[in-house]
Amino acid sequence: MSKNLAQILIALSAVVLFLPIQSINLFDWDEINFAEAAREMLVTGDYLRVVIDYQPFWEKPPLFIWLQAISMSLFGVNEFAARLPNLVCGVATFLVLYNVGSQLFDKKFGLVWVLTYAGCFLPQLYFMSGIIDPVFNLFIFLSIYYLHQSFMSGLDNRWVALSGLFIGLALLTKGPVALLIYGLTAIALYLMNRDKLNASFNRVVKQGSIFVTVVIAVSFLYYGVELIKNGTWFFEEFINYQLRLLSSGEASHGQPFYYHFVVLLLGCLPASILMFGALKKYLNDNENQQAFKQLMVILLIVVLLIFSSVTTKIVHYSSLCYYPITFLAAYYLHHVMYKRAEWNRTISIAVLAFTVIFSLALMMLAIVIMNRDLLANYIQDDFVIANMGADVSSSVFDLIPGLIYLISAVLGIYLISNQKRRVGVPLLLLGICLAINISYKTFVPKIERITQGATIDFYEELQGKDCYVQVLGFKSYAHLFYTQKPPVTDENSRDKEWLLTGDIDKPAYFVCKNVDVDLYRGKYPIEELASKNGFVFFRRMPN
Structure with a gap:
């Protein structure tokens, strides 16, 4: 099979795999909040400032939201459009895995890597979602791959610049954590291989300046314009939010240190067990293959340590690990299939059991x-x-x-x-x-x-109606997206107490959970409309 035909078949298979067969509502919070930010971009026409509920949202930069906004402008404000960027990212990821694997080893390795990635629960699931991480992870992986290429070529300008380009895009997608991951990985790689690096100290400094220049130029597309247009306010809030993620269980997501180890073990089966077969040294690997394998181990350790150390732990925080885990698993399987490597009995039993x-x-x-x-x-x-x-x-x-x-x-x-x-x-x-x-x-x-x-x-049911909609007792973004809330014209409407007791000018609808209903039923001038599947719905009419 030719390489071009293989890529076409991989791309078509990925589309079939990730294309939805029915519409599934976006999940609160992580899918809906970014989709809502994209929808509000289209409503306001302001593509430089991310807002949710028409208030500044400083938790994430806008690149992924721009992609969703473009998708919505083409296909409408709906679930398919919100998830389309990740479907495209899934196709791109499979093609990247195939091409990188083929370049490092051969076309068979590329196919095995694609199959290994697709054959894991969480890695496949995320390409059918509307969250930021698949796009961010692809940019980080490409930057790491070109870091490898630059090391192997004596810091060639081309690879250094490409590495900087993708880190810049990652910065525009999720922020400074991209630099933290890349920086620690690059430092570890340099310390372990400085004797092998075919470049003088002056060349390292020169190429480092090229990298930094490209990163600044790319990230200026948003951060620079934001600074010029709106001053330092966004940066102060953004940095404070990142510090809260590091130091406290933001959004009730505090978990034990081993949390991500368990998530990756179960979410990346069978690759999370197969990868251990790659940890031994295989003598028939060339220098390039050995170096990339080492880099994948470094990346896995760096990501695990970073996100296991922070207080806030969410399933997708460690999703960048899918690349090194599936690479190492594919590496072992490729050796087992084509290089007569020993099939480990312990791994066999563990894979079968899990x-x-x-x-x-x-x-x-x-x-x-x-x-x-x-x-x-x-x-x-x-x-x-x-x-x-x-x-x-x-x-x-x-x-x-x-x-x-x-x-x-x-x-x-x-x-x-x-x-x-x-x-x-x-x-x-x-x-x-x-x-x-x-x-x-x-x-x-x-x-x-x-x-x-x-x-x-x-x-x-409330879309298009001139009314207020608010949730009581829990955090949600769903009412914003699914009512397609228009721009706020009365700042009082942000105050729940005003909506419950104030002089409102149009009907107000409320949703609370059944376990909290006694906090509102009979205590406010609101009419109970219905109760369904654990949610209670109220209405208050203007005087």
Whole structure:
């Protein structure tokens, strides 16, 4: 198969894999808040300042939001448009993995790396989401790859500039954490290989200045213009927010140190176990391959240490680790398939054990959804019990993804263990990839309806109505996006107490959870409209 044909097939396969078969509402918070920022950009026409609820939003720079705004201008304000940038990013990522793998080893390695990445739960899932991280991670990975190229070429101008370009784009996507990751990785790489670097100290300084110049030039597109136009206010708030992420459990996301180790172990199966087969030294690797493998290990350690050390821990913070984890797993599988490397019995048992457990968990999820009424008898939380009452269809066919996962894992490991590796590895990875994809398209719509469907339906009914909409007792962005809230004309409307008791000029609608309803029912001049799936809906009319 030619390289061009392989790339076309990879791109088409990625589109089929990530293209939604039905519309799924965006999830509160991380999907909706960025989509809402993009929608408000279109409403206000101000593409330099990120706002949510028409107030400055300093948590993230605007590049990903610009991509969503472009998508919405082409396809409308909807879920597909909000998630399209990550679908495109998924296609680009698979092509990057194939080309980098082919350049480092051969086309077979490139294909194995793509399959390994696609055959992991979280890495595949994120390309069907509307969060920032896939785009940010791709930029960081490309900058790290060109860092490798620059080291191997004696700091060639071309690779140094490309590395700076992608770090600049990463800065525009998620902020200074890009420099922290890149800087620590580059320092570790330099300290471990300074004797091998074919460049004088003066050349290192010169190339460093080229890198910094490119980074500044790219990031100036936003940060420089923002500074000139609006002064230092944004930077002060942005830096304070980043410091809060480091020092406190921002947004109730404080977790133990080992949190990301567990997330990556389970979320990147089977690659998270297969990668350990790559940690031994293989003598038939050339210098370029050994250097890149070392760089991937450094990147994995750097990212894990950074995000395990900060107080705020969220699942996708460590998602950059998907690249080194899947590379190391693909490296091991490639050696097993084509270089007659030993298939490790311990790894075989561990992969089989964890994948069987994961497949059983998928089947258990299907059983729980089918029997959620019975499950409610064992739950103490009234809000969760009410969630379970959502009108969601389910059947024994929901067991299929778990069965595919189980059969693929068992049969794949069996074939690999019996020297049929070139059949067993693709079967293992393709089967798990298919199971994950069917799982997403089977379970995520049901989970969305159970957890938030009632509120989204309520908000959509209020689209186009001249009214206020507010949530009580919990944080949400859903009411902004799904009512398509127009620009605020009365600043009083931001005050919940004013909406509940003040001299309002149009109807005000409220949503609260059933566990908090006694804080509002009978204590404010509001009319209860309905209660559904754990949410209670109120209305207050103007005098």
